[in-house]
Amino acid sequence: MKFRKILMLTPITMFPIITISCGKDVKTSERLEQEKKIEADKAFINNAILTKAIVADLYKKDIDKLLNEFNNENSKYFKNSYELFKIFAAYNLSTNSNFFAEKEEKEWSQFLNFDNIATPGVIPDVKRFKKYFTNPRTKIEFTINKMYLAQKYFLEENEEALKKASPLVLDYEIDLKNYNLINYLIKNKVSQQWSFVSSNNSDIYSKISEQISKLEDFNNFLIKETTTLNKSAPELLIKNSYNKSDIDESKLLGYQGFKNNGLAGFEKLNSMFSKEILLKEEIEHRTGFYDYNKEIIIPPNQLSENPIKIYNSKTKKFELAYINVFLPKAKKASKQFIEKVKKTDSKKYEKFTSYLTLDDIYSKEQLEKLSAILSIVDPELDKKVAEFFKSQGYKLDVLEEIFNEEKK
Numbered sequence: 001m002k003f004r005k006i007l008m009l010t011p012i013t014m015f016p017i018i019t020i021s022c023g024k025d026v027k028t029s030e031r032l033e034q035e036k037k038i039e040a041d042k043a044f045i046n047n048a049i050l051t052k053a054i055v056a057d058l059y060k061k062d063i064d065k066l067l068n069e070f071n072n073e074n075s076k077y078f079k080n081s082y083e084l085f086k087i088f089a090a091y092n093l094s095t096n097s098n099f100f101a102e103k104e105e106k107e108w109s110q111f112l113n114f115d116n117i118a119t120p121g122v123i124p125d126v127k128r129f130k131k132y133f134t135n136p137r138t139k140i141e142f143t144i145n146k147m148y149l150a151q152k153y154f155l156e157e158n159e160e161a162l163k164k165a166s167p168l169v170l171d172y173e174i175d176l177k178n179y180n181l182i183n184y185l186i187k188n189k190v191s192q193q194w195s196f197v198s199s200n201n202s203d204i205y206s207k208i209s210e211q212i213s214k215l216e217d218f219n220n221f222l223i224k225e226t227t228t229l230n231k232s233a234p235e236l237l238i239k240n241s242y243n244k245s246d247i248d249e250s251k252l253l254g255y256q257g258f259k260n261n262g263l264a265g266f267e268k269l270n271s272m273f274s275k276e277i278l279l280k281e282e283i284e285h286r287t288g289f290y291d292y293n294k295e296i297i298i299p300p301n302q303l304s305e306n307p308i309k310i311y312n313s314k315t316k317k318f319e320l321a322y323i324n325v326f327l328p329k330a331k332k333a334s335k336q337f338i339e340k341v342k343k344t345d346s347k348k349y350e351k352f353t354s355y356l357t358l359d360d361i362y363s364k365e366q367l368e369k370l371s372a373i374l375s376i377v378d379p380e381l382d383k384k385v386a387e388f389f390k391s392q393g394y395k396l397d398v399l400e401e402i403f404n405e406e407k408k
Contacts, residue, residue: 073126222253289322
């Protein structure tokens with residue numbers, strides 16, 4: 001019988017080594033049981049890796065005390081975990097109102113028992129959440145931990161930590177505070193969208209002159225044209241300083257969700273995601289109703305003065321959209337910071353005067369929420385987060401082939 005050390009993630013301090021053993025080359029009941037154990041080990045290892053990283057970096061707790069923290073509903077760890085779960089739940093319920101009901105009836109029915117099935121479209125309560133979280137086979141704890149690590153990755157502001165992770169050198173035209181998040185938003189053209197398109201041209205002459213000048217106009221048109229009237233849950237809304245009218249986005253119909261590189265139909269907005277243009281402060285509006293004919297965003301507080309025609313003369317369709325574009329803004333650098341930056345590369349930063357920041361646009365709480373949402377939206381983000389933690393001195397050797405080899 002041979003044994004292999006398969007996986008560890010530690011910030012220099014030593015954690016227990018987890019091992020698995022190989023079996024015989026026959027499909028016996030013992031062999032099948034072993035394969036189940038290997039799969040269970042994989043889930044456990046993933047959870048252990050992320051939990052220990054979180055404990056080390058965020059909560060400064062011993063691993064054996066973390067469960068006690070979770071069992072205390074007044075603890076910071078429990079409260080934060082449930083807030084992240086509500087984001088995860090709201091995101092999945094927005095695309096499938098039966099997400100948890102189906103999980104409980106099918107995938108989780110073998111190891112979780114409930115008196116009644118989860119209510120469709122409703123975020124599970126604390127009691128249900130605790131049951132999900134404490135059973136590793138639901139992978140809810142694993143998911144929550146990934147969201148924690150994404151937050152740490154996106155909101156890291158320590159210059160030395162960022163230097164370790166940067167493949168070349170830091171770009172000082174990007175605020176070191178939220179450095180990774182700002183770069184991600186620019187590169188991935190992240191937006192949140194509400195929209196509706198109708199090619200139904202019946203009674204076109206009576207509708208062709210219709211306009212919207214307030215939120216109610218937007219909703220009323222959708223109510224007349226479609227039965228798909230999705231709304232965004234409050235847990236998925238990101239408040240920003242550009243929404244000066246305090247429009248309640250949770251009341252908007254036609255919710256489409258968060259989009260990465262999803263500006264089809266809004267091509268003119270692509271130019272917004274240019275560092276050079278952002279530094280020149282040439283972007284006027286980042287949130288509001290989209291005018292398809294003028295190809296511009298009209299902020300909510302200016303809509304009554306600039307009503308939008310519903311009929312798109314270019315596509316010959318009736319189109320409405322509301323969009324949030326997540327971008328930084330330019331901020332003048334202090335004299336001391338300018339001097340510091342020029343010392344790093346006088347030629348590159350010869351004309352350096354400003355840098356891009358998220359300050360004064362989003363609060364810390366909103367940035368934490370956005371970071372958590374992006375960890376769900378983008379399945380490729382896990383790799384970037386893993387690379388970041390490796391650069392910080394964590395030992396991360398994810399050797400998937402070992403599991404496969406052990407099954408042979």
